Amino acid sequence: MDFSYDERTEQLRADLLDFMEQHVYPAEAVAEHQLGEIAPWTTPPVMEELKTEARKRGLWNLVPLAPHGLSLPHHPLGAGLSNLQYAPLAEITGRSPHLAPESINCNAPDTGNMEVLTMFGTPEQQERWLKPLLAGEIRSAFCMTEPEVASSDATNITTRIERDGDSYVINGRKWWSSGAMNPRCAIFIVMGKTDPSADRHRQQSQILVPRDTPGVEIKRGMQVFGYDDGWHGGHAEITFTDVRVPAANLVAGEGEGFAIAQARLGPGRIHHCMRLIGMAERALELMCRRATERVAFGKPLAAQGVVGEWIAEARVRIEQARLLVLKTAWLMDTVGNKGAHTEIQAIKIVVPEMAGWVIDKAIQVHGGGGVSQDFPLAQMWAGARTLRLADGPDEVHKASLAKRELRKYSAERS
Template sequence: MDFEYSARTRDYVGRLTEFMTSHVLPANQSFHEIASTGRYPLEVLEPLKSKAFSDGLWNLFMPELEEEDPGTRMSNLEYAPMAEVMGRVPWSSEVFNCSAPDTGNMEILKRFATPEQKERWLDPLMLGEIRSIVGLTEPDTASSDLTNLQTSIREDGDHFVINGRKWFSTGGRHPNAKLSIVFGVSDPREEADPHRKHSFVLVPMDTPGVEVVRDVPIMHHHAPEGHCEIVYRDVRVPRDAILGQPGDGFMLAQARLGPGRIHHCMRTIGQCELALELLCERAIERKTYGKMLADNANIQDWIAQSRIEIDAARLLMLKTAWKMDREGAKSAQVDVSMIKVTAARLQTQVVDRAMQVFGAAGMTPDTPLSYLWTWGRAMRFLDGPDEVHMRVIAREELKRSKTTRGQNAAHFVTPH
């Protein structure tokens, strides 16, 4: 693997960094002031989106982008440093039409939707005209195992009828949220294959019976787009609203989650870089007990440890992106699990050190640190809890060990 970014990647990173500096950062205060009133800052975002579109900084996340599609095609490896730059301002991904959950939704619509479904939903999503949500997690069951999910998708003549309760549906309060991609049980038979019992259906948000019950703040942090609890009561959609074939839900969910997981990790690297920069700036500006914070050995250890951890995580993330580009997301499943666990822990570790150097101010909205810490802690649940990913990694190691069992012993026998 060549560790040098290509000339094309370096050019796009430079263009994106300039856009962030010239346009996104100056709008940051306005975004948060409006969001704090409970209103989504469309007046801030829409002009930025138009400019990003015209500047060719659009839909950068999708390797399957075709020539006729709006945006710029990039591999996962090329996109990684772009997402890192966006991650420094968490709301900025939407400016470039690269925000979750739209990215994952666009990817599975691109691969599995019918031409009619693409025209109705994918085209406006790729133009940034609408936004979407995904209905996976449920409050009444252990949702890290998708086969547990209980929302029902029942056939009724020419329609499906959906009943269930979802939560943590990111984007449910966004004023442009027009589509929910809902995961549920379409084959309720006890003897059915648990990995073929579920399907995805495309549900317009204005369908009767769809109710956004509430926003569910994460760690007391309110996101203006919402992480919502949504009830589906006798929601009727036509049969052609199913995505893929009946029973494809589990397969589609796995196809969707792989790239989405690594996108979160890419953005985390940028957020940790920002936290380390803030830590260092504070350390060289703040004096306690007659000397600068930066002169304390423990602060220097924190700085060094953070740099080691960030660079190690970045290398693992780039290796994972590289493998996905070469062999596909399925073959990189274990690598995705490794970077997912690593990135979430990295964020809480690095940001926690920065908060400590800032003192009590680190817990206030005067810096982005407390927000970044809560998001890092939430990442240990997002897209699967750490324990599930650790299990994936351990199983692969044990599988490998079974194929080589006994080979090492022969090399380490002590002669008598």
């Protein structure tokens, strides 16, 4: 395994780091101010300025959108990067998680939905929805999680998708549909059951539902530890009541929903982990700066023994997590998502916990400032903690990993 960056990656890293310094970091305070003056869940105007600059610099649609990093080889808007090439770039954007990913059109849940449309969409679906997503003209949402069931088991989903002539009719209730509160969110990918009597992994299907379809009702925006995540487009609770869409809106085919979800979640999980490495790095940087600037009990915080231990431990934990993420990216590129299944689950367990630990220690060093709006740490911590639930909770990944390990020894006994 060789994790050194190739020439193209090094150039993109340099360009992206300069973009962050010259435009993204200065825009953070501007965006915060604008969010207080515009309608809730509306994208701050400074985002369009960032997008324009990112396009000028060739920093657009960098995320791999197909297996083995094939990022739309026949589409002029695809960058064609591998997962290993994208990893250090996603890490950089994670340093400003509220602005940087969207500014280069590499933000969740849109990238995951682009992946679904790339891998499973018909030419018509790609023309209608994928192209405007790649152009950053619209936003999207993925509607899977439901309030009435334990959604950690995706087969629990109760939303119905029923065939009626040339249409499908959808009835159900979803929540935590990220991005759906944004007025620019134009399309939902909805997961529901087309055949409850089928095998438990063949009951589900996914279907494209335009936001303005009759029967779609946005009930409310969910809060995350008190944050409305307006910068992200919020997280919506949505009801679907006799929502009728053309049968051509079905993705792939009936019974393919669970497989599509797994194909979507694998890359999504590693992209989250890549960005979390960047969040942890920024938290460590802020912690070190604060520790050298502040004096308590006659000496800098950096000279207090426990703070030095936190800084050293943070560096070790970040490096360990990064190596595992890079190995996972390399495996995804060389043997595919299925071959990297163990590592994808491992990083989903390790990285959010690592980032939460580092950010927590940075908050502690900042004292009262750490939990205030004057620093990004509190909101970063909320994001890292949330990712121990999103895309599958820790316990599900641990149980699956344990089962996979034990299977080796069960085979020996038989």
